[in-house]
Amino acid sequence: MNSTGLQQGKNLAHRILRFLTVFCSIALIGITLSLFALLSVGNFLVKEDPLQKSTAIAVLTGSLPARALEAAELYRDGYAKEIWLTHPGDQESSLKDLGIHYPSEDEFNVQVLRRQGVPAKAIHILDTSIVNTADELDIIGAALKTKPHQSVIIVTSKSHTRRVHELWAKYHAADGTIIVHAVTGDEFDPSRWWKSTGSTLEVVHEVLGIANAWAGLPVQPVVHAHESLASNEQQSPPKLIPASKSAD
Numbered sequence: 294m295n296s297t298g299l300q301q302g303k304n305l306a307h308r309i310l311r312f313l314t315v316f317c318s319i320a321l322i323g324i325t326l327s328l329f330a331l332l333s334v335g336n337f338l339v340k341e342d343p344l345q346k347s348t349a350i351a352v353l354t355g356s357l358p359a360r361a362l363e364a365a366e367l368y369r370d371g372y373a374k375e376i377w378l379t380h381p382g383d384q385e386s387s388l389k390d391l392g393i394h395y396p397s398e399d400e401f402n403v404q405v406l407r408r409q410g411v412p413a414k415a416i417h418i419l420d421t422s423i424v425n426t427a428d429e430l431d432i433i434g435a436a437l438k439t440k441p442h443q444s445v446i447i448v449t450s451k452s453h454t455r456r457v458h459e460l461w462a463k464y465h466a467a468d469g470t471i472i473v474h475a476v477t478g479d480e481f482d483p484s485r486w487w488k489s490t491g492s493t494l495e496v497v498h499e500v501l502g503i504a505n506a507w508a509g510l511p512v513q514p515v516v517h518a519h520e521s522l523a524s525n526e527q528q529s530p531p532k533l534i535p536a537s538k539s540a541d
Contacts, residue, residue, distance in 0.1 A: 335483030338499050340455045342472045348443040349375040351433050354398050360448045361402040363476045365409035378402050379429045382422020403536045416536035424514045432531045434468035444470035451475040452495040459506045
């Protein structure tokens with residue numbers, strides 16, 4: 294091989310080595326950024342607001358009895374004079390067909406609130422069946438819209454706070470102001486979420502839920518108790534039903 298061919302071979306080897314170096318560097322940077330984003334997603338999911346006095350405290354379904362207990366404490370601290378509960382629908386319908394009464398979650402929450410000293414006249418059930426968070430915010434938004442320039446404290450779990458904000462900003466910003474508050478003592482650790490199976494499942498669930506919200510809610514539950522207000526259809530506001538007719 295002459296000197297020219299030898300030099301060309303060296304140049305080719307040099308170009309290949311340079312390409313591999315650049316490629317590996319980019320790949321390493323990409324992997325590092327992806328890992329950082331993955332580990333930071335727990336912190337991204339937590340978005341709480343400073344507490345302030347509001348028209349009502351709305352308790353989202355789930356995490357019995359922690360959310361109701363938190364709402365009762367906020368009520369005792371004077372942050373609002375009403376507590377709103379949502380009403381999950383259809384879960385007990387098959388048992389009703391058998392003549393068996395299965396208490397709904399709002400019934401359990403009423404009992405928790407009453408045991409915590411919240412008077413029955415302060416507890417109101419939003420009388421529209423819900424299936425998911427989008428439904429809950431639909432009826433909370435409809436109820437809040439009847440009270441112009443007011444706000445509501447929404448009690449939920451830490452990992453759920455970001456999704457509540459995203460859904461409200463996208464579909465209900467004109468309905469009023471929300472203050473999203475997580476349960477005190479929630480065990481979700483946003484900095485080490487991958488160390489717990491429960492927290493990992495929460496993160497996966499919330500990330501998929503936020504992606505669905507960003508995409509316009511294309512994924513819906515198989516059974517919907519009512520048409521979602523997120524579709525921007527006109528519906529009458531839900532009734533506020535007191536937990537009991539007896540006044541305390």
